[in-house]
Amino acid sequence: MPKHALGTHGPVEDLFEGYATGPWWDEMLEAPSAPRKVSLGLHETLRALSATDLEERCAERDRSFRDRGITFSLSGEERPFPLDPVPRLVSAAEWEVIETGVAQRVRALEMFLSDVYGRGEIFADRIVPRRLVATSRHFHRAAAGVEPPNGVRIHVSGIDLVRDASGEFRVLEDNLRIPSGVSYVVENRRTMARVFPELFVSHRVRPVADYASHLLAALQAASPRGARGDPTVVVLTPGVHNAAYFEHSFLARQMGVELVEGRDLVCRHNTLYMRTTSGEERVDVVYRRIDDDFLDPLHFRPDSLLGCAGLLNAARAGNVTIANAVGNGVADDKLAYTYVPDLVGYYLGERPILPNVPTYRLEEPEQLEHVLERIGELVLKPVDASGGYGLFIGPQASDEETAAISVAIRASPRSWVAQEVVLLSTVPTKVGSHLEPRHVDLRPFAINDGERVWVLPGGLTRVALPRGSLVVNSSQGGGSKDTWVLAGDEHTSAAREGDDAERTAAAALAEIPAYGSGPDLGPATGGAEQQQQQQQQGPGPPCSAG
Amino acid sequence: MSWRIATRHISTYRYSSPVSASYNEARMTPVASHRQAVLESHVSVRPVAPALRYVDYWSTTVHAFDIHEPHDDLVVTASSVVETTPAEPLDRDVTWAALGDPAVRDRYVELLEPTAYAPLEPELAELSRAVAAHEAPADAVDALCAWIRSAMRYEPGTTQVSTSALEAWRQGGGVCQDFAHVALVLLRNLGIPARYTSGYLHPMADAPVGETVNGASHAWVEVFLGAWQPVDPTNGDPVGERHVTVARGRDYADVSPLHGLYHGGTLESLEVTVELTRLA
Numbered sequence: 001m002p003k004h005a006l007g008t009h010g011p012v013e014d015l016f017e018g019y020a021t022g023p024w025w026d027e028m029l030e031a032p033s034a035p036r037k038v039s040l041g042l043h044e045t046l047r048a049l050s051a052t053d054l055e056e057r058c059a060e061r062d063r064s065f066r067d068r069g070i071t072f073s074l075s076g077e078e079r080p081f082p083l084d085p086v087p088r089l090v091s092a093a094e095w096e097v098i099e100t101g102v103a104q105r106v107r108a109l110e111m112f113l114s115d116v117y118g119r120g121e122i123f124a125d126r127i128v129p130r131r132l133v134a135t136s137r138h139f140h141r142a143a144a145g146v147e148p149p150n151g152v153r154i155h156v157s158g159i160d161l162v163r164d165a166s167g168e169f170r171v172l173e174d175n176l177r178i179p180s181g182v183s184y185v186v187e188n189r190r191t192m193a194r195v196f197p198e199l200f201v202s203h204r205v206r207p208v209a210d211y212a213s214h215l216l217a218a219l220q221a222a223s224p225r226g227a228r229g230d231p232t233v234v235v236l237t238p239g240v241h242n243a244a245y246f247e248h249s250f251l252a253r254q255m256g257v258e259l260v261e262g263r264d265l266v267c268r269h270n271t272l273y274m275r276t277t278s279g280e281e282r283v284d285v286v287y288r289r290i291d292d293d294f295l296d297p298l299h300f301r302p303d304s305l306l307g308c309a310g311l312l313n314a315a316r317a318g319n320v321t322i323a324n325a326v327g328n329g330v331a332d333d334k335l336a337y338t339y340v341p342d343l344v345g346y347y348l349g350e351r352p353i354l355p356n357v358p359t360y361r362l363e364e365p366e367q368l369e370h371v372l373e374r375i376g377e378l379v380l381k382p383v384d385a386s387g388g389y390g391l392f393i394g395p396q397a398s399d400e401e402t403a404a405i406s407v408a409i410r411a412s413p414r415s416w417v418a419q420e421v422v423l424l425s426t427v428p429t430k431v432g433s434h435l436e437p438r439h440v441d442l443r444p445f446a447i448n449d450g451e452r453v454w455v456l457p458g459g460l461t462r463v464a465l466p467r468g469s470l471v472v473n474s475s476q477g478g479g480s481k482d483t484w485v486l487a488g489d490e491h492t493s494a495a496r497e498g499d500d501a502e503r504t505a506a507a508a509l510a511e512i513p514a515y516g517s518g519p520d521l522g523p524a525t526g527g528a529e530q531q532q533q534q535q536q537q538g539p540g541p542p543c544s545a546g
Numbered sequence: 547m548s549w550r551i552a553t554r555h556i557s558t559y560r561y562s563s564p565v566s567a568s569y570n571e572a573r574m575t576p577v578a579s580h581r582q583a584v585l586e587s588h589v590s591v592r593p594v595a596p597a598l599r600y601v602d603y604w605s606t607t608v609h610a611f612d613i614h615e616p617h618d619d620l621v622v623t624a625s626s627v628v629e630t631t632p633a634e635p636l637d638r639d640v641t642w643a644a645l646g647d648p649a650v651r652d653r654y655v656e657l658l659e660p661t662a663y664a665p666l667e668p669e670l671a672e673l674s675r676a677v678a679a680h681e682a683p684a685d686a687v688d689a690l691c692a693w694i695r696s697a698m699r700y701e702p703g704t705t706q707v708s709t710s711a712l713e714a715w716r717q718g719g720g721v722c723q724d725f726a727h728v729a730l731v732l733l734r735n736l737g738i739p740a741r742y743t744s745g746y747l748h749p750m751a752d753a754p755v756g757e758t759v760n761g762a763s764h765a766w767v768e769v770f771l772g773a774w775q776p777v778d779p780t781n782g783d784p785v786g787e788r789h790v791t792v793a794r795g796r797d798y799a800d801v802s803p804l805h806g807l808y809h810g811g812t813l814e815s816l817e818v819t820v821e822l823t824r825l826a
Contacts, residue, residue: 129655130655131655135655141603267612269596302807309567309569309807316598
């Protein structure tokens with residue numbers, strides 16, 4: 001039960017004093033002191049807190065993270081994960097739009113990927129130019145003809161949303177490769193249960209702790225042998241130095257499956273095995289958290305020691321499933337994004353539930369000129385980058401930066417898209433000893449098990465911490481909030497009790513032993529990996545790789 | 547008239563010390579088309595290994611195999627019997643306007659874009675325009691191939707499998723692979739979709755039936771002039787009965803006959819022989 005009693009001595013000062021609303025959508029307040037319906041209870045609770053009370057809650061938060069050893073790597077430095085103590089609330093009605101909109105988008109993108117790596121009907125029908133795909137560096141021709149056993153290529157996705165000034169949710173970016181952050185969703189919730197236990201009594205918050213069980217079920221369903229054959233699933237990590245290693249180990253532990261590195265795996269005659277202390281064990285599904293380029297040195301970078309040679313052909317042979325599928329990046333770069341509303345219409349015959357942010361393709365000359373004229377009002381994004389790198393924000397740019405970007409997009413229009421600035425919604429956020437509005441986005445996570453697209457009720461709300469900033473990526477030093485999706489009438493008892501119940505269940509999942517490195521293909525031999533090529537005019541020097 | 551040709555392509559890799567594991571893909575199986583019937587094809591490997599046979603993005607048949615027993619030698623033998631057909635003249639009717647149609651350019655976008663082996667180079671681009679000021683695309687194809695033969699010497703041993711069109715052109719010579727890559731640069735620059743084509747060439751125009759000769763792997767190009775049509779920039783011969791087509795792609799990287807990785811030993815020698823027998 002709550003350790004913290006509500007402020008018995010009454011608020012010394014109002015945490016909301018000076019809180020400014022503006023032309024943007026504030027998730028909590030319609031106007032100063034006028035909370036939205038969804039936030040009435042939260043607002044009341046916060047109003048009753050003094051700055052000292054809030055500090056105590058934050059101290060509890062920090063203890064909670066520290067006790068569990070949770071950090072975030074920013075530019076190579078480990079820091080405590082920045083969780084703001086004020087949650088972001090989403091009503092049941094709002095969530096329904098997000099949930100159906102995200103699922104719709106994933107269904108359309110699945111069909112697009114199947115088409116791109118299959119018959120290419122959308123090109124023949126002139127809906128999308130073949131050029132979009134053929135000039136993408138994420139289009140992996142080696143993945144053509146690799147048929148996923150249950151038809152799923154996007155087992156896990158993170159569809160980034162923003163909320164505009166009118167309160168409408170819009171898609172900012174699709175992440176169909178290896179979207180990360182879900183471990184923070186689950187851990188933030190565990191922490192919030194310690195920070196604001198009374199709010200979980202007064203609010204019916206839908207649980208997020210069962211994410212891993214949904215993920216495991218979807219991965220098992222994707223097995224070539226089907227879910228009933230008790231398939232062996234592994235999580236493939238690049239290793240302990242990867243920025244998301246915490247999440248890799250978290251998911252493996254929560255699912256109760258092995259966490260492996262490339263050196264723990266071996267392909268033999270198009271079947272994948274992992275080396276264990278009791279010999280080799282066949283692997284059916286690889287939940288890989290390694291980029292395509294490093295996944296299989298036979299087909300991609302020959303110098304990669306992170307992946308496993310032969311893995312792609314094992315998938316092609318139908319002996320293992322790679323999740324997410326190889327080559328998904330062709331559908332989630334910022335140029336492909338501009339076509340997603342067309343994909344929804346073409347493949348599903350539906351109208352997009354979640355609109356895009358208005359975006360311009362610069363390869364089209366009129367659009368390029370239009371963008372150059374309005375460059376000071378627009379955001380420019382590199383097509384290939386993610387994580388907020390390389391972003392140009394017109395209204396905040398200097399003359400020099402504007403001139404430089406104009407030259408860059410003229411030189412390489414394929415590499416950029418331009419977007420209207422969206423004034424992201426705000427949520428009260430602790431700044432010093434009081435609350436100020438800070439802009440946020442939302443990354444919901446969707447899991448496709450082949451039967452349905454399930455969207456985790458919650459998601460990572462990312463916060464742009466500097467006042468007025470619209471850049472929320474945690475790789476750019478942003479913060480996060482716990483996202484509370486409130487239960488509607490249909491979710492009553494499960495939501496009320498589910499969170500604690502499932503959190504306990506998750507914690508009870510067996511800790512798996514750390515996995516020893518394999519005896520061979522270590523540095524001694526792995527480093528000597530070499531490429532051999534048939535040659536027509538006598539043997540050239542073999543390309544050394546390693 | 548058509549020929550029936552038996553091919554036998556043997557690659558022997560010798561390592562200075564045993565190789566412990568090896569992963570490979572062989573692209574050595576002739577492709578079936580309206581110009582070429584494949585009557586038999588077989589790829590075998592020693593040490594013996596089961597292969598996964600699949601058709602890749604470029605419609606090339608691939609044999610993927612891995613070997614886990616230590617070995618000092620790897621021998622890959624590809625055998626086939628194909629029926630080839632006489633050369634057809636280039637389509638002289640296709641116009642620049644037809645090739646410039648946005649739908650055509652989009653359909654073949656990846657065979658118009660520069661590649662690592664066939665990069666965009668201003669000097670070559672300029673040359674392609676200067677050489678090919680002709681009335682029709684087909685004439686431009688002829689002129690460019692003739693120009694390559696006049697500007698580049700056929701000199702085995704001066705280039706490597708990794709040599710790009712630019713490097714070969716700058717040094718003024720090379721082998722069929724280099725001629726083909728230079729042709730791709732010139733053709734694509736003019737807006738003619740072009741693809742690298744690998745296979746075998748029977749060396750004798752009037753080959754006697756039943757006699758086995760030593761041939762060679764060969765490379766040429768195919769151009770899109772309303773339909774795909776082959777041309778041979780290395781020797782200027784029409785592509786007909788003597789050419790056996792194996793694989794096509796954007797450049798050599800898409801068709802490399804054997805591509806692989808191995809753990810352990812170092813490659814000491816590679817011996818490649820191609821035996822061709824006209825059967826009928």
